[in-house]
Amino acid sequence: MRGVQQIKKIQTDDKKKFYNYLNLKLTGLICEESDWLANLSNASALLWLLLEDINWAGFYLYKNGELVLGPFQGKPACTHIQIGKGVCGTAAKELKTQVVEDVNKFEGHIACDSASKSEIVIPIVKNEKLVGVLDIDSPILNRFDKEDALYLEKFVDTLNKYMDWSKVI
Numbered sequence: 001m002r003g004v005q006q007i008k009k010i011q012t013d014d015k016k017k018f019y020n021y022l023n024l025k026l027t028g029l030i031c032e033e034s035d036w037l038a039n040l041s042n043a044s045a046l047l048w049l050l051l052e053d054i055n056w057a058g059f060y061l062y063k064n065g066e067l068v069l070g071p072f073q074g075k076p077a078c079t080h081i082q083i084g085k086g087v088c089g090t091a092a093k094e095l096k097t098q099v100v101e102d103v104n105k106f107e108g109h110i111a112c113d114s115a116s117k118s119e120i121v122i123p124i125v126k127n128e129k130l131v132g133v134l135d136i137d138s139p140i141l142n143r144f145d146k147e148d149a150l151y152l153e154k155f156v157d158t159l160n161k162y163m164d165w166s167k168v169i
Helices: 015-030 036-050 086-094 146-162
Strands: 056-063 066-074 080-082 098-100 118-126 129-138
Touching: 015 036, 015 146, 036 056, 036 066, 036 146, 056 086, 066 086, 066 129, 080 086, 086 098, 086 118, 086 129, 098 146, 118 146, 129 146
Parallel strands: none
Antiparallel strands: 056 066, 056 129, 066 080, 098 118, 118 129
């Protein structure tokens, strides 16, 4: 049985330092674990634990031409999302990170939690194929910016480095 490393919140205004810590902890959690479900569960729990001002963090996985709810932390969520619909479906269709400052101004936003005010969605692409998306919601307007996008894309890169996505899709 593998033990879980000590994970502590860090207090810093330096996003680079924060996200480097986050990715270091992610690597420690998943680098020796082959089970995709365990890894995505721990990844969403890590985001939930360490990111401030969020109310949902998790994954939607690409299956049978749509996004299907995967491991997450937060309130119950939409189970199926069509490609091109909402922020997650748009990120999946465009294969481009979506940073939404105000979800009420995003045409076609899917409101799983009415408390969500802003959102960031990072597509997960491996070998030029869509695997899914990382979705994070916040009850704060303008919670996410380009710097968050850059570092959360690195979080997804860390997942891609250690995950065997062929067992997921």
